Amino acid sequence: MTVESTAARTPRRSAGSKAGTTGTKRTRTTAKKDAGTEPQLVQLLTPEGKRVKNAEYDKYVAGITPEELRGLYRDMVLTRRFDAEATSLQRQGELGLWASLLGQEAAQIGSGRATREDDYVFPTYREHGVAWCRGVDPANLLGMFRGVNNGGWDPNSNNFQLYTIVIGSQTLHATGYAMGVAKDGADSAVIAYFGDGASSQGDVAESFTFSAVYNAPVVFFCQNNQWAISEPTEKQSRVPIYQRAQGFGFPGVRVDGNDVLGVLAVTRWALERARSGEGPTLVEAFTYRMGAHTTSDDPTRYRGDEERQAWEAKDPILRLRRYLEASNHADDGFFAELETESEALGKRVREAVRAMPDPDHFAIFENAYADGHALVDEERAQFAAYQASFADEGGN
Numbered sequence: 001m002t003v004e005s006t007a008a009r010t011p012r013r014s015a016g017s018k019a020g021t022t023g024t025k026r027t028r029t030t031a032k033k034d035a036g037t038e039p040q041l042v043q044l045l046t047p048e049g050k051r052v053k054n055a056e057y058d059k060y061v062a063g064i065t066p067e068e069l070r071g072l073y074r075d076m077v078l079t080r081r082f083d084a085e086a087t088s089l090q091r092q093g094e095l096g097l098w099a100s101l102l103g104q105e106a107a108q109i110g111s112g113r114a115t116r117e118d119d120y121v122f123p124t125y126r127e128h129g130v131a132w133c134r135g136v137d138p139a140n141l142l143g144m145f146r147g148v149n150n151g152g153w154d155p156n157s158n159n160f161q162l163y164t165i166v167i168g169s170q171t172l173h174a175t176g177y178a179m180g181v182a183k184d185g186a187d188s189a190v191i192a193y194f195g196d197g198a199s200s201q202g203d204v205a206e207s208f209t210f211s212a213v214y215n216a217p218v219v220f221f222c223q224n225n226q227w228a229i230s231e232p233t234e235k236q237s238r239v240p241i242y243q244r245a246q247g248f249g250f251p252g253v254r255v256d257g258n259d260v261l262g263v264l265a266v267t268r269w270a271l272e273r274a275r276s277g278e279g280p281t282l283v284e285a286f287t288y289r290m291g292a293h294t295t296s297d298d299p300t301r302y303r304g305d306e307e308r309q310a311w312e313a314k315d316p317i318l319r320l321r322r323y324l325e326a327s328n329h330a331d332d333g334f335f336a337e338l339e340t341e342s343e344a345l346g347k348r349v350r351e352a353v354r355a356m357p358d359p360d361h362f363a364i365f366e367n368a369y370a371d372g373h374a375l376v377d378e379e380r381a382q383f384a385a386y387q388a389s390f391a392d393e394g395g396n
């Protein structure tokens with residue numbers, strides 16, 4: 001069956017049935033693929049925690065020690081604990097919004113740990129695990145979500161850009177930065193994170209074109225978590241996302257995004273390609289967003305429990321735990337200590353958020369233009385008059 005004929009048969013949503021507003025669950029439309037486009041998945045660790053051989057990618061994790069494996073496990077557990085704390089803080093009114101990474105820990109820790117200190121990372125708003133790997137204090141990730149600052153960390157301290165909400169735009173920033181890295185003759189690499197939904201953005205297509213043509217040292221790391229708010233991946237692409245790279249002239253690989261070892265190996269390979277002048281790579285980490293899109297979203301409006309349950313069986317943390325236990329790489333003491341550390345992290349973050357000072361109301365007018373701008377001056381003056389109007393009425 002051709003791709004065109006499959007597309008023609010796909011049921012279209014009727015007018016007025018906007019996703020997330022009808023209250024009915026839609027049946028997911030699964031596009032059948034040509035034999036030639038059957039997706040292949042790199043996996044080194046099965047959901048049952050069994051290590052499987054892979055002729056191409058084993059070498060990228062060949063020397064990994066039990067201590068490093070425990071480290072990856074610790075990273076994922078602490079990231080999940082932090083994320084749960086942030087969700088609770090939003091529910092308690094301490095944050096305006098939160099975008100949970102639940103389920104995507106392996107995709108983020110595996111890729112984040114593959115980066116070198118001098119590499120540069122361009123994240124979306126969900127990369128809390130990558131931020132952790134880069135050494136950004138988790139508490140600092142919460143300022144923007146509390147509404148007290150516009151970012152919360154200095155991007156150049158950890159080579160980790162500010163969170164980007166404008167879907168896909170950071171892939172262009174990453175490409176431009178990577179072109180600069182190449183011009184400087186440096187051997188560092190750049191990695192741009194984005195989602196399955198973002199893959200439909202023009203910005204992403206343009207970044208693919210430019211990076212390919214200029215052979216930019218950039219890794220495009222797409223976390224296909226199956227959903228873009230209420231839109232399933234089938235609405236983004238008629239071919240598996242990683243296969244799109246071929247049309248732009250660079251390789252694409254799909255890796256089991258819930259397998260931290262697999263992700264580590266594939267991302268190391270892709271970063272190595274970038275460093276050695278071989279240009280861009282697209283990595284599609286096949287994973288699942290276990291929670292809501294953000295705390296403003298209700299996924300029960302557009303997807304069923306069965307889907308979530310099927311992915312729960314592929315949990316990234318559980319599978320590494322099974323592997324660690326089966327190979328005697330971690331004992332009860334390790335898991336108990338980690339539990340204590342997790343609770344301490346939750347407490348520290350909770351306290352840090354509650355202690356965040358309210359911002360100066362005029363701070364929002366700063367940092368947009370280095371030398372100021374007449375329109376911003378006008379808006380600042382208007383806002384000052386507005387504030388003063390409360391004082392006139394005796395209010396505060």
Ligand SMILES: Cc1ncc(C[n+]2csc(CCOP(=O)(O)OP(=O)(O)O)c2C)c(N)n1
Pocket residue numbers: 124126165166167194195196197198199225227228229289293
């Ligand atoms: C340019 C732009 N269009 C639309 C939005 C609204 N929006 C926010 S998140 C989102 C979906 C993104 O889905 P995906 O890229 O799969 O990332 P995920 O949230 O699943 O991590 C959309 C459409 C936006 N932020 N920016």
Ligand SMILES: [Mg+2]
Pocket residue numbers: 195196197223224225226227228229
């Ligand atoms: Mg998505």
